[in-house]
Amino acid sequence: MGMRIVIAKPGLDGHDRGAKVIARALRDAGHEVIYTGLRRKPSEIVRVVMDEDAVAVGLSTLSGAHNVLIPKVCQELIANDMSDIVVFAGGIIPDSDREYLHSLGVRAIFGPGTSTSSIIEFLDTISERKNSNLDVGVGQDSGWRWI
């Protein structure tokens, strides 16, 4: 059974080809994907995740503002009692920034060249971890990550 997953474009970034490819790939893998459209505020993304009762949110950013926008989404999720939501990211995120984002609870970061099958594999893994009550949410122990 598929999961409900939000694919979001935070901030001022007009490029969503990648986000749309991911959305379609996840749908073809049996997931229900809610796509937010372009230029959403972190608070709006958190609202969508809440109202749609999603399990995970994927943040696509190519603007270079990932170190501002992704932390805001993570913090607002935790502040809204949604520590169990899984956060993953994709787009243009340099290696040097990744450790910081992982430390905030981002469980996977997919760069250019990632095959859609590895994202689907990641989602299968988080689904298994959730079923076994292992930490995988944004506000839970951040030890585990997808490499």
Next chain:
Amino acid sequence: MDLITKQSISLAKDGNRRELARLLSSIESGAKLQIDSSNPWVLGVTGPPGVGKSTLIGAMIEEWIDRGERVAVLAVDPSSPRSGGALLADRMRMSSADSSGSVFVRSLATRNHPGGLVPFLDPMINLLGSCGWSRIIIETVGGGQSEIRIVAFADRVMLVDGPDRGDIIQAEKAGILELADLVVINKSDLPNALNASNSIKNSFNYSDKDDEKLVLMTSALNNDGISELINHIEELEVDTKRNSLRFKERLLSAWDYLLLSNPSLSEILLDLESGKINLDEALERL
């Protein structure tokens, strides 16, 4: 109903969106909640793809918020028959859906349930009504029988079409037109919108004279005609003749669901296939 669910319902009624969202999920996965009938106000919106239904609903939401209403939308999209997944993107065209406290948008996939979403719609609408959402909209892409059945859960039905498409004839074929209280030609800023509206009005003149329907024009993009549209919708009385048609559709879909979820269905189908029994005997066994 367990204590946790009861608590969750009372939190949702106090305005907790996350609890409301979770309760909608549990209804969707088959849980039966006991909620007193809230007598909700429901509008069904349907029409062919690409005529601007979501954008129009977005504009209507703004107008309703200005008038002090709280608007909830159930946006229904089909699940892929092959993978079972779905791409739900109606809310991206509704501008205040992600920010205003007076709006709640939930995307629903049809999930290839036997009988579609039908068994879940009534309890979902009732829950939204009892949580204080004063205007509830069900949006679906129009065309087939299953969409008719979804909008039949609303007491008022609005059909949306674009200029110069002629899809209204398709709607007439499918029988959606009989359920509709009003027809809106959206994208009135484009050429031919007036022609489309006139030809629809004309075709109504040739058909049932007692079945009067409003034909209105809007441009959701320019916010033209939205306020008038809301005025008309607010004045709509629930039409008794159309209402009995709707109840017939609801009954039929409940009947379908009952049939399709019968545990001995596959056995009976096998016997039918092999010629052991005929259709009458199959009905008897069901």
